[in-house]
Amino acid sequence: MEKNERSLLQAIGPAGVAAEWDAVSERCGLTAAEFKKTVRASVEHKFVVLHGVQARPDLELTSEGKRALTRSQGIEQAGGAGGISSLLVFVALQFELEALKKRWGLTQEYPQRTWSGTCEGFPVQVLPAHYAGRVEAAVETLEYLNASGTERPDLVVVLGICGGFEESGVSRGDVINAQVVADLGSRKMRSGPDGDHPEFRIRPFATDNRLTRIFQSGSFDRNAWMGQAADEFDYPEGRRPTLRYGGGATLVSVDEVVSDDKWRAKLRKAWPKALGVEMEAGGVMAACARKQLPVAVLRGVSDLANPLKADDEWRQRSMRSAVLALEWALKVVRKTEAA
Numbered sequence: 590m591e592k593n594e595r596s597l598l599q600a601i602g603p604a605g606v607a608a609e610w611d612a613v614s615e616r617c618g619l620t621a622a623e624f625k626k627t628v629r630a631s632v633e634h635k636f637v638v639l640h641g642v643q644a645r646p647d648l649e650l651t652s653e654g655k656r657a658l659t660r661s662q663g664i665e666q667a668g669g670a671g672g673i674s675s676l677l678v679f680v681a682l683q684f685e686l687e688a689l690k691k692r693w694g695l696t697q698e699y700p701q702r703t704w705s706g707t708c709e710g711f712p713v714q715v716l717p718a719h720y721a722g723r724v725e726a727a728v729e730t731l732e733y734l735n736a737s738g739t740e741r742p743d744l745v746v747v748l749g750i751c752g753g754f755e756e757s758g759v760s761r762g763d764v765i766n767a768q769v770v771a772d773l774g775s776r777k778m779r780s781g782p783d784g785d786h787p788e789f790r791i792r793p794f795a796t797d798n799r800l801t802r803i804f805q806s807g808s809f810d811r812n813a814w815m816g817q818a819a820d821e822f823d824y825p826e827g828r829r830p831t832l833r834y835g836g837g838a839t840l841v842s843v844d845e846v847v848s849d850d851k852w853r854a855k856l857r858k859a860w861p862k863a864l865g866v867e868m869e870a871g872g873v874m875a876a877c878a879r880k881q882l883p884v885a886v887l888r889g890v891s892d893l894a895n896p897l898k899a900d901d902e903w904r905q906r907s908m909r910s911a912v913l914a915l916e917w918a919l920k921v922v923r924k925t926e927a928a
Contacts, residue, residue, distance in 0.1 A: 677742035709919035727872030751867035752894030766834035767886040772871030794874040797883035842871030
């Protein structure tokens with residue numbers, strides 16, 4: 590492998606799965622011409638893939654790229670099967686925090702921002718924003734990570750509820766483990782003969798793949814998880830949650846509550862692989878990208894992003910099912926490490 594390609598892989602690696610073009614170029618120490626040549630060669634070798642517009646795409650390591658990095662540099666990539674010893678869990682809403690307090694034995698002492706506890710034997714810090722929204726999430730996350738004495742977590746998990754897209758085969762009570770968060774917070778309004786139309790400026794974030802790999806493995810008993818969730822959280826008769834992951838599973842991150850059929854259709858047109866919509870992961874991932882921290886996203890579907898949105902029973906049920914999925918994933922990690 591050429592020296593420039595090794596530099597490219599190594600520069601992407603510490604930032605997690607994806608990094609912005611400009612940031613990677615600076616870390617490689619290459620000129621613009623050298624960098625573009627290196628990217629083209631790496632794409633041909635299937636070391637990286639490009640996302641976004643060609644002017645400033647995001648770069649993502651492929652599986653072959655991760656193997657090449659490990660072979661050439663002896664570096665263990667973030668997103669391996671294990672490597673989890675501490676978690677920072679972000680929740681946006683008070684009821685989401687309440688769902689975790691008793692279950693994980695959370696406590697808090699002034700002036701801590703986070704609530705401390707354990708989940709399946711792993712130390713957990715839960716960071717609540719108390720308000721919905723990408724900006725609130727980004728500010729709260731970055732302030733916490735910048736605070737003196739804050740320990741660096743092995744994994745940040747965005748946990749909570751979301752709206753699902755029925756057109757994508759999603760139902761209330763399902764749990765989505767997003768592989769991509771499509772941040773649609775930046776938009777440009779274009780005027781036309783039939784009115785103004787938003788033009789989305791998509792910023793895709795690739796999430797950490799450790800939870801996805803666990804869910805895909807034979808060590809995770811999906812049927813048993815579904816059965817426990819259905820029984821413990823009182824799913825209607827004949828209904829069981831589905832755990833959705835893989836295949837580029839995407840959640841769209843926006844600034845507004847989506848409960849309109851036309852707006853939902855525009856979001857699905859902007860990113861056809863989207864399974865649902867939420868309001869915080871884009872902000873958390875932007876903040877964590879500054880700190881080169883890996884982020885996983887696990888959301889329970891509480892509604893179908895339509896006018897029939899409000900249903901507190903499904904909010905509670907879907908949140909708890911997402912929490913149960915995380916707990917079962919950590920059980921797999923614990924058993925693997927103990928073996």
